[in-house]
Amino acid sequence: MAAEIDETDRLLLRLLRADGRRTYSEMAPEVGLSVAAVKRRVDRLRDIGIITGFTVQVDYARLGWGIEAFIELSFLGSTTVDAMVDSASAMPEVQAVHTIAGDPDALVLLRVRDIAHLQQVIDAFRRGGKVTSTKTLMVLGSWSRDS
């Protein structure tokens, strides 16, 4: 688990972050190594758990999920962290759940079709019984490193 990472590894991660489908032969000249050496480094980054996977980036607004919102949730004092994540992640509109130290207890990222849909998801949380308060933060726009 002693993750020993050098500058070449960091450069490879940066290249893959910008384009996860970049080929080894494309990256090799950029880092000054042979194709096989690049593959071995990327394989190693996967093996030691620094690279956890690859994924596609999707413009959900074009798929009809036009609204993004964060919801701050507070739970009953008896609720465990696992129970918070379980109840939130069960809804298909929930994209991510972050448990928080302090107040609120969790920050949930939602993607919904429209305002009525948003209302419906918030109601579902409140009806769950364990949530004691919600605060909705509607996202106007997002910037993300790389992407």
Added chain:
Amino acid sequence: MAAEIDETDRLLLRLLRADGRRTYSEMAPEVGLSVAAVKRRVDRLRDIGIITGFTVQVDYARLGWGIEAFIELSFLGSTTVDAMVDSASAMPEVQAVHTIAGDPDALVLLRVRDIAHLQQVIDAFRRGGKVTSTKTLMVLGSWSRDS
């Protein structure tokens, strides 16, 4: 721009979300098409802007960036949305900036090495002059759809 998406496209997106490096030959039997047809569909999803890119998923904790935190920022009334994003995204610790309708004005995702580093980033925001208040939400754990 009339993004007409059918069930096969949705399935391909789901497969690529779980593994963005999945090969066309691997996906072809799963959707019941030929390899070339799958490639043409994925190319089309990129062309019409539904697929915006591919990226690698990294475990930043193993890279020494052990702490994740959200910061809610309120800005002076005269600050434009672009100025908020510009000032936040200039810091390397900032991973994402979401501008918000209402209060606060922005929600910023940070990754820092330790608490001292977090303190330092928060101070940088406050010293910027345009931020009128901050609230820090320290992340204990995160769940993300797929990933």
Added chain:
DNA sequence: GTTGAAACACTGCCTCA
């Protein structure tokens, strides 16, 4: 780092509705 074999990506052409 180099090499060779197998898998894969890509393109043009043909078919079908």
Added chain:
DNA sequence: TGAGGCAGTGTTTCAAC
């Protein structure tokens, strides 16, 4: 006309050494 299948070529991956 638009989408899919097939087949040939070039590239990439992968596991030797």
